[in-house]
Amino acid sequence: MTAIAQAYSATGAAWQRGPGRIYDRLATSLLTSSPVPLAGRTVLDLGAGTGAATRAIWAAGGVPIAADVAIGMLQAIGPSRPASAVADAGALPFGDDTLDGVVAAFSLNHLPDPRRALREAARVTRAGGPLLVSAYAGDDHHPVKDAVNAAAAELGWRAEAWVDELRAASMPVLASVEGAERVVGDAGISAADVRRVDVAFPDLDVDDLVAWRTGMAQMAPFVAGLTAAQRHRLRARAVELLGVAPPLVRRVVVIAAVL
Numbered sequence: 001m002t003a004i005a006q007a008y009s010a011t012g013a014a015w016q017r018g019p020g021r022i023y024d025r026l027a028t029s030l031l032t033s034s035p036v037p038l039a040g041r042t043v044l045d046l047g048a049g050t051g052a053a054t055r056a057i058w059a060a061g062g063v064p065i066a067a068d069v070a071i072g073m074l075q076a077i078g079p080s081r082p083a084s085a086v087a088d089a090g091a092l093p094f095g096d097d098t099l100d101g102v103v104a105a106f107s108l109n110h111l112p113d114p115r116r117a118l119r120e121a122a123r124v125t126r127a128g129g130p131l132l133v134s135a136y137a138g139d140d141h142h143p144v145k146d147a148v149n150a151a152a153a154e155l156g157w158r159a160e161a162w163v164d165e166l167r168a169a170s171m172p173v174l175a176s177v178e179g180a181e182r183v184v185g186d187a188g189i190s191a192a193d194v195r196r197v198d199v200a201f202p203d204l205d206v207d208d209l210v211a212w213r214t215g216m217a218q219m220a221p222f223v224a225g226l227t228a229a230q231r232h233r234l235r236a237r238a239v240e241l242l243g244v245a246p247p248l249v250r251r252v253v254v255i256a257a258v259l
Contacts, residue, residue: 002162003160005069007221008073009071009072011217012072014223021212022204022212025199025201027052031057031060034132036128038061038062039062041100041129042063043064043065044065044092045103046089046108046117047068047069048067048068048074048084050073051066051078052105054066054077054081058082066082067092068107069086069089070086089104089120090117091120092123092124098126099129100126101129101130102130103133104117104131104132105132106134109135109171109174112173113173114174114183115186115187118184118187119187125259130259131189131192131259133254133255135171137196139251140252142248144206144209145213148210148219148238149213150238151234163218177196192257194254194255195253197251198249198250198251199249201248201250206239206245207235
């Protein structure tokens with residue numbers, strides 16, 4: 001298992017307590033871009049994590065299959081989780097033309113070259129099935145990220161090497177409409193609709209924002225090792241550094257195609 005997979009696997013339930021609230025809404029937003037209805041379709045949630053897109057597929061009337069390289073994330077979906085598989089996005093354990101669609105919500109942006117994963121998604125999907133992909137835009141940022149990082153650093157946290165590698169090599173690949181269009185074209189997928197989407201979270205308060213960042217995979221294992229007093233100190237210091245927080249708006253690149 002790679003370092004990034006280990007980190008996500010170790011995050012598990014902490015993700016759903018913090019980032020999950022945000023990712024659930026982002027997954028629902030992604031599914032609204034589907035060019036065909038998902039109802040009645042067997043749809044792969046690729047890079048399922050704790051099941052944000054899985055739940056959205058269920059809500060849309062589809063039958064989800066959750067796949068992720070991090071088993072700890074799949075286990076955190078809970079006892080009602082669907083059929084699932086520990087799987088590499090570049091080598092899916094499904095036959096040709098066996099599924100009715102693929103959703104990859106904020107998972108392919110973890111890959112330095114997502115073309116192979118896109119080709120695999122196309123291989124396993126029957127003709128006429130939807131492909132829905134989301135990634136963060138290059139200008140997606142909120143000051144709570146820096147505030148939590150600084151507060152955690154005061155307690156000894158340091159980002160692992162995979163975090164810097166992800167930000168430098170993987171996330172930029174799909175971080176613009178133009179870049180995503182190139183990747184999709186190189187993967188042999190035609191007539192994809194690629195666009196920018198902004199998703200607002202005006203209901204989240206400062207504590208929600210801090211919980212989001214402390215529950216992320218690069219931070220959650222560190223936070224889990226702190227004492228209760230240290231966790232309180234981390235939260236209080238992050239709130240102090242953040243000050244008056246602007247409302248959260250996630251800036252997203254969405255790919256929607258019929259395969």
